[in-house]
Amino acid sequence: MLKENFLTNPDKRGHFGIFGGRFVPETLMPALLELESAYKEFKRDREFKREFEKILKDYVGRPTALYEAKRLGEALGGRCRIFLKREDLTHTGAHKINNTIGQILLAKRMGKKRIIAETGAGQHGVATATAAALMGLECIVYMGRKDTVRQAMNVFRMELTGAKVVPVDSGTKTLKDAINEAIRDWVTNVETTHYIIGSVVGPHPYPMMVRDFQSVIGKEARAQLRKKGISRPDVVVACVGGGSNAMGIFYPFSKDKDVRLIGVEAAGKGIDTDYHSATLTCGEPGVLHGTMSYLLQDRWGQIKGAHSVAPGLDYPGVGPEHSMYKDSGRAEYYTINDEEALKGFRLLSETEGIIPALESAHAIAFLEKLVPELEDGSTILVNLSGRGDKDVATVRDIFKGDKE
Amino acid sequence: MNRIEKRFKRLRKKGEAALIPFVTAGDPKKEITERLVVEMAENGADIIELGLPFSDPLADGPTIQAASFRALKGGMNPGIYFEIVQEIRKKTDCPLVLMGYYNPILKFGLEDFAKRAKEAGIDGTIIPDLPLEEASDWMKVARSYEISNIFLVAPNTPSERIKRIVKASTGFIYYVSVLGITGARAELPPELSKGLERVHSFTKKPVAVGFGISRPEQVRGLRDVADGIIIGSAIVKMFSEVYEEKGEDEAIKEVASFVGKLKEATRR
Numbered sequence: 001m002l003k004e005n006f007l008t009n010p011d012k013r014g015h016f017g018i019f020g021g022r023f024v025p026e027t028l029m030p031a032l033l034e035l036e037s038a039y040k041e042f043k044r045d046r047e048f049k050r051e052f053e054k055i056l057k058d059y060v061g062r063p064t065a066l067y068e069a070k071r072l073g074e075a076l077g078g079r080c081r082i083f084l085k086r087e088d089l090t091h092t093g094a095h096k097i098n099n100t101i102g103q104i105l106l107a108k109r110m111g112k113k114r115i116i117a118e119t120g121a122g123q124h125g126v127a128t129a130t131a132a133a134l135m136g137l138e139c140i141v142y143m144g145r146k147d148t149v150r151q152a153m154n155v156f157r158m159e160l161t162g163a164k165v166v167p168v169d170s171g172t173k174t175l176k177d178a179i180n181e182a183i184r185d186w187v188t189n190v191e192t193t194h195y196i197i198g199s200v201v202g203p204h205p206y207p208m209m210v211r212d213f214q215s216v217i218g219k220e221a222r223a224q225l226r227k228k229g230i231s232r233p234d235v236v237v238a239c240v241g242g243g244s245n246a247m248g249i250f251y252p253f254s255k256d257k258d259v260r261l262i263g264v265e266a267a268g269k270g271i272d273t274d275y276h277s278a279t280l281t282c283g284e285p286g287v288l289h290g291t292m293s294y295l296l297q298d299r300w301g302q303i304k305g306a307h308s309v310a311p312g313l314d315y316p317g318v319g320p321e322h323s324m325y326k327d328s329g330r331a332e333y334y335t336i337n338d339e340e341a342l343k344g345f346r347l348l349s350e351t352e353g354i355i356p357a358l359e360s361a362h363a364i365a366f367l368e369k370l371v372p373e374l375e376d377g378s379t380i381l382v383n384l385s386g387r388g389d390k391d392v393a394t395v396r397d398i399f400k401g402d403k404e
Numbered sequence: 405m406n407r408i409e410k411r412f413k414r415l416r417k418k419g420e421a422a423l424i425p426f427v428t429a430g431d432p433k434k435e436i437t438e439r440l441v442v443e444m445a446e447n448g449a450d451i452i453e454l455g456l457p458f459s460d461p462l463a464d465g466p467t468i469q470a471a472s473f474r475a476l477k478g479g480m481n482p483g484i485y486f487e488i489v490q491e492i493r494k495k496t497d498c499p500l501v502l503m504g505y506y507n508p509i510l511k512f513g514l515e516d517f518a519k520r521a522k523e524a525g526i527d528g529t530i531i532p533d534l535p536l537e538e539a540s541d542w543m544k545v546a547r548s549y550e551i552s553n554i555f556l557v558a559p560n561t562p563s564e565r566i567k568r569i570v571k572a573s574t575g576f577i578y579y580v581s582v583l584g585i586t587g588a589r590a591e592l593p594p595e596l597s598k599g600l601e602r603v604h605s606f607t608k609k610p611v612a613v614g615f616g617i618s619r620p621e622q623v624r625g626l627r628d629v630a631d632g633i634i635i636g637s638a639i640v641k642m643f644s645e646v647y648e649e650k651g652e653d654e655a656i657k658e659v660a661s662f663v664g665k666l667k668e669a670t671r672r
Contacts, residue, residue: 023533025532026532027558027559029565170473180461183462184584295507302458
């Protein structure tokens with residue numbers, strides 16, 4: 001059942017229902033208010049919008065293709081039509097760049113000279129470093145020490161584009177700790193620095209703003225489907241870590257009540273173990289990194305470590321708007337474990353010659369569960385949020401290990 | 405009037421600024437905190453800020469982060485925290501302020517948390533990730549249990565905001581000396597006095613200053629412009645270093661003597 005409360009925008013203080021808000025040290029409040037008003041101005045400013053769209057077209061390579069994966073469809077029984085939104089074809093190889101271009105333009109407009117970001121898998125870090133190079137701004141990326149080892153190639157890509165990568169040794173040495181460190185930097189350098197958050201998380205206005213920048217994905221897909229004679233898909237599927245690629249493709253369909261929106265979380269080694277990232281499925285509401293959302297936490301409210309074979313899903317929080325969608329029933333959230341995701345990775349590679357990012361492989365893998373439930377001839381839109389180049393070494397090691 | 409307000413009133417009469425040391429509860433194990441706090445109270449601490457550790461302390465520098473992780477590793481949680489406070493209360497009447505991030509409080513349940521805190525003997529709270537806009541639920545509960553809710557003001561807080569914050573803040577106002585996170589700094593910003601004056605101009609409530617203060621000479625420089633001086637990382641660091649090297653007794657002794665020197669510096 002759909003409850004009333006799925007609004008277009010959060011309330012004045014950034015709340016999506018009971019979620020969202022601004023839970024930050026006082027020092028950051030002026031910066032968030034400044035950012036919010038700059039963003040509001042941008043939304044009204046045509047020239048600014050033109051600049052954003054021009055860069056997306058000429059530099060990022062938008063619109064990205066919408067591709068009907070017929071052989072994949074056949075492999076899954078041939079009863080449904082499956083369309084892939086090819087965010088893997090963007091410059092830098094994932095949807096992350098849509099947001100970093102938007103935010104870097106905003107940072108420039110606010111007169112900020114220094115850009116900071118956090119990164120887990122390195123995709124957002126690479127997209128931020130790339131955008132900073134494009135604009136000639138100084139860029140510092142915080143990355144958990146463990147992730148710098150797992151994703152060494154992305155560290156090098158960031159360094160090649162002129163960014164400084166700072167390994168973070170506190171806490172679990174992964175994404176959540178990298179965010180803590182980025183926030184600490186921002187508190188210290190708030191007057192000169194803009195913090196480019198990479199997902200629909202963090203304090204208001206980030207969840208709304210990142211969603212808006214990413215909603216180009218859903219808007220394009222909608223228009224592209226229409227050109228193929230499909231007014232609306234029956235189901236939209238995307239993987240959810242923080243949830244930016246999912247929100248980007250969901251949002252333009254959020255008012256179409258007959259379109260099912262499905263987010264796929266990472267079940268890691270299983271949701272009954274301590275090694276997963278299924279925040280919406282297993283978590284409880286709480287406050288982390290400036291926002292109220294579902295969180296993986298213990299009985300005392302300490303944040304738990306997350307796990308997934310896909311480093312981009314490895315986060316114990318999730319966007320506040322997804323949290324609201326879950327409670328209101330507007331979107332459904334399911335899980336796919338590491339093993340299933342690897343099967344999805346292989347399935348798409350073999351049937352279509354497209355190697356997906358391990359994150360996106362979760363969405364692909366879910367199709368195997370979804371298709372048998374649907375009526376014949378249903379149309380499924382899947383966000384292929386990134387390409388798998390960054391993951392091939394990891395996957396090779398896993399497959400090798402399986403053989404031995 | 406609760407213990408915090410009474411304490412400031414008495415100190416004003418005596419012409420002293422309040423010395424407010426901070427330690428993380430349960431660092432590195434829960435048995436130590438009670439003794440440490442009581443010793444600090446007996447050696448000149450006017451109010452004691454007692455940290456409730458959190459896994460993601462994003463307003464804290466490396467020193468207090470490390471203390472939080474040590475405490476969590478030692479098994480600290482709000483239940484044990486309140487037991488420690490209860491024991492402390494049997495031995496001293498020194499006002500105690502809980503410093504903690506919002507999520508553990510929220511998870512405990514605001515009403516239950518306030519009730520247990522009050523029963524144990526907590527007089528006020530500082531929640532660094534709960535700005536005015538998000539604080540109304542907690543303020544309501546805290547008020548009904550007569551727990552002071554201490555808000556922070558930063559150097560970049562606009563005047564219009566300061567007005568609203570000082571109005572909502574009870575017990576005292578926590579002025580953050582620098583843009584940044586907690587941690588000792590060699591130099592305090594030259595415009596610090598002006599910043600404190602700005603806050604004073606909007607309120608008669610006591611204003612305490614914290615972040616980056618670590619030495620008696622810095623305390624002397626601030627005692628005329630602030631009603632209270634908060635020292636956190638310097639104490640946490642001294643305690644953990646001496647503890648590692650010479651053990652518990654010596655660490656408590658050295659911190660107590662340092663607190664005595666700092667207190668001396670608050671007398672105008």
